Amino acid sequence: MNKNYIITGLVIFALAVLSPFWFNIITTTQAAPEPELLGKAKAEKKCVLDKYDMRANHMSLLDDWRDSVVRDADRMYKSSNGHSFNMSLSTGENSCLGCHEDKAKFCDACHTYASVTPYCWDCHTNPKEIE
Amino acid sequence: MMKKSRRSFLKVAGVAAVGLGASPAMNFASSDISHPVKSKNEHGLSAHRWGMVIDTNKITDEVVEACVEACHKAHNVPDFNHEVDEEKYPKTRPVNHKQEIKWLWEEEFHNAFPDKEDEFLAEKYHDLPFLVTCNHCKNAPCVKACPTQATFKREDGIVLMDYHRCIGCRFCMAACPFGARSFNFRDPRPFIEKNDPAFPTRTKGVVEKCNLCAERLAKGEQPHCVEASEGAIVVGDLEDPESEVRALLNEHYSIRRKQSMGTEPSVYYVM
Numbered sequence: 227m228n229k230n231y232i233i234t235g236l237v238i239f240a241l242a243v244l245s246p247f248w249f250n251i252i253t254t255t256q257a258a259p260e261p262e263l264l265g266k267a268k269a270e271k272k273c274v275l276d277k278y279d280m281r282a283n284h285m286s287l288l289d290d291w292r293d294s295v296v297r298d299a300d301r302m303y304k305s306s307n308g309h310s311f312n313m314s315l316s317t318g319e320n321s322c323l324g325c326h327e328d329k330a331k332f333c334d335a336c337h338t339y340a341s342v343t344p345y346c347w348d349c350h351t352n353p354k355e356i357e
Numbered sequence: 358m359m360k361k362s363r364r365s366f367l368k369v370a371g372v373a374a375v376g377l378g379a380s381p382a383m384n385f386a387s388s389d390i391s392h393p394v395k396s397k398n399e400h401g402l403s404a405h406r407w408g409m410v411i412d413t414n415k416i417t418d419e420v421v422e423a424c425v426e427a428c429h430k431a432h433n434v435p436d437f438n439h440e441v442d443e444e445k446y447p448k449t450r451p452v453n454h455k456q457e458i459k460w461l462w463e464e465e466f467h468n469a470f471p472d473k474e475d476e477f478l479a480e481k482y483h484d485l486p487f488l489v490t491c492n493h494c495k496n497a498p499c500v501k502a503c504p505t506q507a508t509f510k511r512e513d514g515i516v517l518m519d520y521h522r523c524i525g526c527r528f529c530m531a532a533c534p535f536g537a538r539s540f541n542f543r544d545p546r547p548f549i550e551k552n553d554p555a556f557p558t559r560t561k562g563v564v565e566k567c568n569l570c571a572e573r574l575a576k577g578e579q580p581h582c583v584e585a586s587e588g589a590i591v592v593g594d595l596e597d598p599e600s601e602v603r604a605l606l607n608e609h610y611s612i613r614r615k616q617s618m619g620t621e622p623s624v625y626y627v628m
Contacts, residue, residue: 296519299511300395301575313395317555345560349520353554 259339262331270325274305285344288315288322316350323352400577404594406495406514407569408623410602410611411488415589421463421486427585428461428567433558435548446547458539460567461490461582472617488582488590491516491537491567492614492622502532508564514595514623515569525562534618538566595623 241248267273273280274287291313294300303311312320326332329352337344397403429436435458441449466482467474469489497516499508507522508529530538544561552558556572559565569592570580583590593602602625605611611625 292519292521294395296517297509297511298395299397299401299513299571299575301398301401302396304394304396306393316557348560349557351552351554351557356552356554 256339259335261333261335262328263326264331265325265327267325267327267332272307272309274303274309274311276307315346316352323354327354329354398575398577401575402577403574404513404600405596406594406623407493407574407592408514408595408602408625409490409493409569410591410593410605410625410627412589412591412605412609412627413485413487414627415587416486416488418486420586420589421488423585423587424488424582424590425459425461425463427581429459430551431553431581432460432556432568433545433549433553434458434460434565435545435558436550437548439548439550441547449547450543452548453542456540456542458541458545458565460539460565461488463487464489469614470612472615473612487626489535489537489614490582490624491569492535492620492624493567493569495621495623496619498532498534498618498620499529499538502528504528511571515571517568517571518564518566520557520559520563520565523563525564527564529564534615534620535622538564540564 275283280287291303294303295313301313303313305311310320312318312324314321314324316323318324323329329347428434437452437454437457443449463486466478466485466487469487493514493516495514497508497510500510500516503509504526505522505524507519507524509517509519511517525540527540530536530540541559541561541563546552546558549558570578570582573580578584580590580592583592591602591605593600595602597603605627606625609627611627613622613625616622
């Protein structure tokens, strides 16, 4: 007697529960942007850590670098792949931005997509942005 | 099945124990090669305790101006008299001129040395400009006051700040007897005439002060004020009896600011 109600209820329930899938079918999803490697970074191909480690852990690396520069005055970093880096975000040839020249296409591309707003640039300056 | 005697069991157990003990050492030895290494710059300057000697006989108004400008420009210290670029920074609040940010500035004798103002002090001292800055004290009260260790004393005696950690509580400003610290009540960027990308700016809500140009010493260069001072300011190692600063202190009578506070300032004034 209540069979019809139960089945309709179940169908509505299934539709509702699976709504994220329906939503994804009807809307187009944006693929995560790849950070673009330009100029020196493209030619170099070797960052401080390997690609996937860098993607996952660059924030901890920067944190570690900051402590050693500010507190211990150690400013050179010889990474395990043999390359030497100047432990700096934005100053000098051998810093992060010294190699990854375009902040907008490198840092911001992912950060904007992932909705993270690190406050690095409240203080640090991108040399390219200063005319 | 083989019958195990107690003797053979102990033998095997002994070998196994040695193996277990050796494995961490082996791991350490094998992984050691690929560990990243952090080091100082090759040409960086170092000291046991950095100090500054200011020869008050060589300080003129021009020298003061040159030093302050060199320091403030290079460290992106905002000047609230600077006219804001309305296009770049629209809706900037009007300036409260009671606020100022300074790393190095001019002071009169009776303000710089309130405990040394004698009744019949030589008249020339009343008009002489005195350059004052952070004293990088040996017993820095700001370091003790800081609840987050944003202000700390580096091994080489420089009292430094990690602006990332500063929460803007301003305990350090209350603790410093020299007024060497300034607070960013607002975003300093609109008031920086020309942003020098070689040094970060600060942000709203942090305290700032002289860093004895730690970033330049690390590159083997002298601080900005020393370069601009035409020989009136010398920076060197106070603990090294052979250093230029010690030679100067040995030859001349010098004073320090508010010595009675017991903070042991590292900035000396040759009189």
